[in-house]
Amino acid sequence: MIRVMQLGLGEIGLSTIESVLAQPKHMKLVAAVDVNPSIIGKPLREFMRGRKRGLIPPPIRITGSIKDALKSAGKVDVAIMTTGSRTVDVKATIDALADAGIHVVSSCEELSWPALRAPREAKLIDARAKKSGIAVLGTGVNPGFAMDAFAAACTGVCNNVKAIRVIRSLDASKRRYQLQKKVGAGMTVAAVKALIKKNAIGHVGLAESAAMIAAALGWRLTKLDERFEPVVADHKVSSEHFTVLPGQVRGMRMTAVGTIGKRRVIDLELTMALDADTFDEVIVDSDPAIVVRTKTGFPGDTSTANLLANCARLLGENGLQPGLNTMLDVLKLRSVGV
Amino acid sequence: MIRVMQLGLGEIGLSTIESVLAQPKHMKLVAAVDVNPSIIGKPLREFMRGRKRGLIPPPIRITGSIKDALKSAGKVDVAIMTTGSRTVDVKATIDALADAGIHVVSSCEELSWPALRAPREAKLIDARAKKSGIAVLGTGVNPGFAMDAFAAACTGVCNNVKAIRVIRSLDASKRRYQLQKKVGAGMTVAAVKALIKKNAIGHVGLAESAAMIAAALGWRLTKLDERFEPVVADHKVSSEHFTVLPGQVRGMRMTAVGTIGKRRVIDLELTMALDADTFDEVIVDSDPAIVVRTKTGFPGDTSTANLLANCARLLGENGLQPGLNTMLDVLKLRSVGV
Known part of the structure; x- marks a missing residue:
């Protein structure tokens, strides 16, 4: 025991x-x-x-x-x-x-x-x-699994990996209050952009995921670019905790792009927003090319x-x-x- | 080196x-x-x-x-x-x-x-x-990955796994001659059934996959039932190597079912046939339930x-x-x- x-x-x-x-x-x-x-x-x-x-x-x-x-x-x-x-x-x-x-x-x-x-x-x-x-x-789950270690393990059936893309998207409206708040739900675009500038909002760990994948595949990245941007509602969306009007922020999209010289080898895209689709997808450009999609997503906190x-x-x-x-x-x- | x-x-x-x-x-x-x-x-x-x-x-x-x-x-x-x-x-x-x-x-x-x-x-x-x-x-890839170790790794985000189902399906018409022959393409149903009886046809390793999953999840199976059956063409299908007429065999479906008493906990289904869809899917009945689908499949020999x-x-x-x-x-x- x-x-x-x-x-x-x-x-x-x-x-x-x-x-x-x-x-x-x-x-x-x-x-x-x-x-x-x-x-x-x-x-x-x-x-x-x-x-x-x-x-x-x-x-x-x-x-x-x-x-x-x-x-x-x-x-x-x-x-x-x-x-x-x-x-x-x-x-x-x-x-x-x-x-x-x-x-x-x-x-x-x-x-x-x-x-x-x-x-x-x-x-x-x-x-x-x-x-x-x-x-x-x-x-x-992220960092630690969905966008890095799991994706790397999927490449076990591959050879000559030229690039890898991992997309994680989740409907924040089904998640706890803290997460909805963390992704800026209900805020104005200006307020979210100000918080992004101060590094005071968004997900921690996307750069870690990119670095882990690079290490797994033996890539020495020359650049690792992490970006956050608000996802703006084009219609009214609501959750148990927030009501978001058109033009307000319903969540965030975060990207991490790893390059070697001019080659873009790692592309991570994480969307956490009210009303977003929920899934995880790993796309490996290699021999053979494979696409692994977790139709249910890997549910966040659980x-x-x-x-x-x-x-x-x-x-x-x-x-x-x-x-x-x-x-x-x-x-x-x-x-x-x- | x-x-x-x-x-x-x-x-x-x-x-x-x-x-x-x-x-x-x-x-x-x-x-x-x-x-x-x-x-x-x-x-x-x-x-x-x-x-x-x-x-x-x-x-x-x-x-x-x-x-x-x-x-x-x-x-x-x-x-x-x-x-x-x-x-x-x-x-x-x-x-x-x-x-x-x-x-x-x-x-x-x-x-x-x-x-x-x-x-x-x-x-x-x-x-x-x-x-x-x-x-x-x-x-x-199978046994060894698609229907066992990969499926077990997917459960890493789960708890209370009640049952697991893994489906692997592949279009044998795109595979080499030996594989098409191995799954009975172009034979009569009677001939394939005779070979099944003699254990002279079909895939080796589905029971191994079931046993590996059981060990991974700590299940002591009371029964592990492996079955092979021919997949019969209902229309003419052909590959580079075979032409299969309606009523003839276009491939095989193999199943392994693991039970504990009356509970069916492991369900593996492998279809290798001309004209079959190509994909791999892991379905875990657990908290949370997850479905991981490899849209491209994990391509066989490669x-x-x-x-x-x-x-x-x-x-x-x-x-x-x-x-x-x-x-x-x-x-x-x-x-x-x-």
């Missing part, structure tokens, strides 16, 4: 707990940690009461630190972190877990491909994890929670090497780019 | 050589072996002249045994075997390669999930490979050749543990079944 600690009790954290609870033959939740003083000490069962899936957590109390959690939890095999999006923000916690001999799987977006924005921290985390004999892994739980199980079974891993160590199949 | 030996110079073997030659920065073909006395000693370049892709192999001669190949090839890192379909038939060769310290990737269908039909041989191969510190892997080459590269980089691996060690992500 793999003993799991959950760090971070926001929506993704609670969904992840549910994914862990849904695998009772394999994993047992032994600790739940959050820094929010207003919930520390509360019984987790009470805190999770009323959630849709109705899974009942064990009778543990929420603790405010890893140290406190370890006092009551006994042995912990794997910690799942759903806290920061930046590697610098999660490094200290990962270090503490490594020192305690606990494997770590994290939803930190930058950590999905830390070489891109935090190469120095990545090296330090890797060295410390190796010293402790534990594995660290960043994962999530997929991330399940990936965290499924990867926690893999780590708990010591299925990865000690050190800082990426999803390319989990899905190891791929072709090479030309 | 990974030094590769190709064993078996039939059509798949030659395609695999081309896939290796298409990755010149990573791999170098240093030996080509076949048991056919009429080609032993011939320059490989001459033997491959006139092939469509026009890739030129190195100036080596075809040898008749591993021993002879090693005399001229120098160090070999990985051997790719495209010879037998049964584990018992390839075991002696794998043993010899293991003793020589050479990693092995094989298209042997049974070896994709050897626990099913050759558990004793699998244990022996595993022990010998571990002793020599080399990795052995069975792969191919995909197998590319998988062999791409996995040879992985083995050459010591990317797998010593011992007998399966594609579940290459694609390590999956959910658990309920």
Whole structure:
């Protein structure tokens, strides 16, 4: 039985707990940690009461630190972190877990491909994890799967990959309030453009996905261009949380384009908007050319929670090497780019 | 540079050589072996002249045994075997390669999930490979990828997998003569049924795929039922090699159904027939439910050749543990079944 600690009790954290609870033959939740003083000490069962899936957590109390959690939890095999999006923000916690001999799987977006924005921290985390004999892994549906590791694995049947295009589109109206807000639903175009300029809106991780694909296929990009733009409503659209009038913003489109000299080799396009279609598509220009379309899409938050739980199980079974891993160590199949 | 030996110079073997030659920065073909006395000693370049892709192999001669190949090839890192379909038939060769310290990737269908039909041989191969510190892997598009390891990896975003269905369909009229013949194109229904009874026709490996999926998701099947049936033409269909009249056989449909008690948990359906649609589809009944459709299909022989080459590269980089691996060690992500 793999003993799991959950760090971070926001929506993704609670969904992840549910994914862990849904695998009772394999994993047992032994600790739940959050820094929010207003919930520390509360019984987790009470805190999770009323959630849709109705899974009942064990009778543990929420603790405010890893140290406190370890006092009551006994042995912990794997910690799942759903806290920061930046590697610098999660490094200290990962270090503490490594020192305690606990494997770590994290939803930190930058950590999905830390070489891109935090190469120095990545090296330090890797060295410390190796010293402790534990594995660290960043994962999530995006970045971490839909637009990078899954796409790379699809190329396993290919040769001579000339270019790869990945399109992810999702109807934000069916997602939680935070996501709808994050993509600018209901705002004016000017307001969204101002936020884009300040890097204060949009999805984190598209550049990480492009960098991961480039590494998988052995491409040394000369340029990686990430862009955000608002998607404007041409008719009235509404969700449970927002009503968007024509001319207002119904979501965002983000693109990451990787080039080698004048060759455009990686094209990622992510649309998150009210009323958008929901699907994932991988198009590989290679011998042979293939198109893989996930008709249902890989549903956002649920997929991330399940990936965290499924990867926690893999780590708990010591299925990865000690050190800082990426999803390319989990899905190891791929072709090479030309 | 990974030094590769190709064993078996039939059509798949030659395609695999081309896939290796298409990755010149990573791999170098240093030996080509076949048991056919009429080609032993011939320059490989001459033997491959006139092939469509026009890739030129190195100036080596075809040898008749591993021993002879090693005399001229120098160090070999990985051997790719495209010879037998049964584990018992390839075991002696794998043993010899293991003793020589050479990693092995094989298209042997049974070896994709050897626990099913050759558990004793699998244990022996595993022990010998571990002793020599080399990795052995069975792969191919089917079994090995489309209907098993890829499908299992798709469940990585899922939880509570209740059932999985995989459909693979391909238009045999675009494939080579041997495949069209193998699926009974142009024969009478009675003749095909007689061959099915004698186990002398059809695809090897659907039961292996079902067993691999069951293992991936932690299901202990109580029954695994594999069936073949002819697909009958209702109008005249023809290919480069066959003309099939109404009432004659245009191909085969093979199914493998895995059940646990009365629950049907695995449903595999493989259609290979003239005039059939070409696609691959994975349907997972889980939280969330997902449908992944490869609109182009994973094209048969090319995909197998590319998988062999791409996995040879992985083995050459010591990317797998010593011992007998399966594609579940290459694609390590999956959910658990309920």
